[in-house]
Every structure is written in structure tokens, then in C-alpha cells.
Amino acid sequence: MSNVEKYQQAFTETFGLGEDQLADLKYQDVPEWDSVGHMNLMGALEDVFDIEMDIDDITDFSSFEHGKTILKKYNVNV
Amino acid sequence: MTISDLLDLDPFSLPVREREGILLGGLKDLTAYHHDHCAEYRKILRSHGVEPHAVDAIGDVPFLPVRLFKEYELKSISDEDVFKVMTSSGTTGQRVSRIVLDKETAVLQTKVLTKIVTSFLGANRLPMIVIDTEATLKNVQRFSARTAGIIGFSIFGRDKFFALDEDMKLDLEGLQAFLAKHAGKKILLFGFTFIVWQHFYQELLAKAGQVDLSNGILFHGGGWKKLQSEAVSEMEFRERLNAVCGLGDIHNYYGMVEQTGSIFVECEHGYFHSSIFGDVIVRDQNDLSIAPNGERGVIQVLSLIPRSYPGHSLLTEDEGMIAGDDGCACGRPGKYFKVYGRLAEAEIRGCSDTYAERAR
DSSP states (O other), X not given: OOHHHHHHHHHHHHHTOOXXXXXXXXXXXXXXXXXXXXXXXXXHHHHHHTOOOOHHHHHHOOBHHHHHXXXXXXXXXX | OOHHHHTTSOTTXXXXXXXXXXXXXXXXXXXXXXXXXXXXXXXXXXXXXXXXXXXXXXXXXXXXXXXXXXXOOOOSSOGGGOOEEEEOOOOTTSOOOEEEEXXXXXXXXXXXXXXXXXXXXXXXXXEXXXXXXXXXXXXXXXXXXXXXXXXXXXXXXXXXXXXXXXXXXXXXXXXXXXXXXXXXXXXXXXXXXHHIIIIIIHXXXXXXXXXXXXXXXXXXXXXXXXXXXXXXXXXXXXXXHHHHHOOOEEEEEEOOGGGTTOOEEEOTTSOEEOOXXXXXXXXXXXXXXXXXXXXXXXXXXEESOOOSSSOSEEEEEEEEEEEESSOOTTXXXXXXXXXXXXXXXXXXXXXXXXXXXXXX
């Protein structure tokens, strides 16, 4: 699976969304992406990319798009 | 300076004199904003003869008794913008506070909490032991203070372990396995004070010597609530936990669901500290005038966070004392204070009456 696919899958599986719903998705746009869902998503991303994210990056992770920029800091290119 | 500028600063920087201008500006803006967006709040200010723009000292910022949020749903946003409603963890038959959040306020709560707590923990997430049962998280629709606390603090943890089972019994084997897995690492522990005491400390006491938490750092809060009769002093709480499991780094925090995010954290010397995101004032119980430092009175808390509801200045039902403006031995500038727990019901009624009199 490519990094893009892994990244998308973390979102679709955590929030139960379709891939077509991801492009413009922002934190708290859907009820599933609340503070609880957020920590689940972070856990899923950490597992699939085998990284450990800093607290600041977790609070900064505000959208599907912006998350890609954050992951670059961990040498994950999506 | 806006709250987003403040987020770039050390939360425990700036002496009181430098904070005052920043805080006053922010609190005045919030007072005016809520005056314009919340009809009930406007009515209250009018009945007190308060003109938001005439406020020129932090002590003049009008305050609402915290129990008002138990009686009314006060909000400064439209129904469509409601993102989440938080409730306080009231016991059966007791009214609970309802705090209405929009996205902006919810995000600010997380950001401010993060700044304050990481100044004690560091930027790295730690293996985390939640001294509670995972079942607390199941009912997320009705977001209680306990749920909010656990989820709010989860951001600081990595591998998370719930130390209590559904019957609130200590999972000793699970705890030992978790500690073995993370041997040598700093461990974050989080829990509510009375739960830590009743369901964690008491059980560890019965199993003395089997758990070593000398690498741990504990954040606990929420006070003693109904267990006032069992309440032990802060010092005793620290000493006895230390004796039973070696836990030495213990931080009580003071905050209320009505001002989630801008919590006050106890330092190594046993004093709560105000951050640059809020302030604390102690008032005389009889006339609600500002009490001099060193005197006990009722605690008023101020926060720059609440935008979706008029909760930026609240009169609590707790008794406290400001120890000093700056100069705590721990080195953090800003006001530092003690909290002595809930006022007796009669005293709370007294405060409310005084408040009502001022309204006339």
C-alpha cells in the first residue's frame, strides 16, 4: 500500500467516511472527528507509519490537507 | 496582544504588572462581546449597572456566580454554531452545568491546556496511566467533566492504560505489566483526586511494595466533592502516595468545567499558579470586595478562552487565598494561591444573596 493509501485509510477507518469525503475535511467537520476521534486518528497514523508525534503537531493537525505537511516532519511523504 | 499571540509565549512568564494590561484588554473585549451576543448576560449587566466599555480594572470585570450555568443555558452563539455541550459531573438529583461550545472555543481549550501542561511535562508524549475506568469514555454524547478531563489529557499520553476496571477495582496485573513494558521511562499518571485516593491509593496500600511509580508524574484535579469527610490535606496526599509507591512528582490542578483549558497548576512548593491565559481574585465573603493577599475568601476565576458562552469571569463556590502576586519559591511569576475546598452551603447562599443585592 502506498503512503497516500495508508493515510486515506487511517481517516476512512477511524471516521467511517468515504474517500471522496476527505479532500476538504477539517477537524470537527464531521461528528466523528471530535477530540476523541482526533486521538484515535493520531494513534492510527502513528501505528501505520511507525512514528511518534509531538504534542504540538497533534494540536496543529487541523485538516486532511494540513496533516500531510505535518507528516513530512517525520519523513513521511504522502 | 491577542490570545493567539499569547499561545507563542511561555504560559508562566510575565510578572503580574505586565500581565494586567494584556488580560484587561482581552477580558474587556469578551465582556463587550457577550454583552452584544447573549441577551441574558446583557440583562444581568444592565441590572448591575455595568457598562462593558467602562470597565478599567480586572477587578471591575463583572462576574457571574458559577451556579448560574446550572440554572440557565447561557450562550453567545447561534444554535447552528453549537459544536458540543459539556456538563459538569453532578451527582444524582443535583443540577449540572451546561456549557455550550463552538469550534473556536473548543480548539482554544485544547491549545491553552496543552501550553500549560507541557510546561510541566515537556513536549514529548509519555506512556500514560489513567486512574479511572475506560467505561467513563463510553458515553461521549453527555460529555462530563470526567470524560473531558481524561480526553483532554490523553493528548499528553502515548500508550494509554486504564488502571481501573469497570467495577473501579485496580487492575494490578495490568498495571505491573504496563510498568514493566515502559521500565526506565517517565510515566504520566492522570486521575481525579478522589478517585486516585479511594480507588488507587487505598488499593495500593493494601498491596504495599508491589508497584513502583518513582518515575511517574501525576496530574490530579477535581477536588473531593462528596468525599469532603474523607478529604486529606494536600501534604498528606503527597506524602502518603509517595510512601506507598514512590510517586514524588505530583501536581494538583484547579479548574472548572465552566473554564475548561485555563487550569491552574500546583507547583513543587504546593501553590496553584495562574497562567497568562487567566487570573484569579479572592473576594471577601460578606461584601465581595477584593480581599488583601493572605486573607481567605471566595475565589473568582477569569479566563481568556470562553467565547461561545459568557464564562470568562466567574465567582466560584470555593474558598481560597492569594499568597502573593509574584515571587513563589518555584520561580514562576504571576499570582500564586491556595484552595481550601468548597464553601459551606450557607456561605454560598450568603454570597449569592450579596450578589443579588448588588443587582438591585
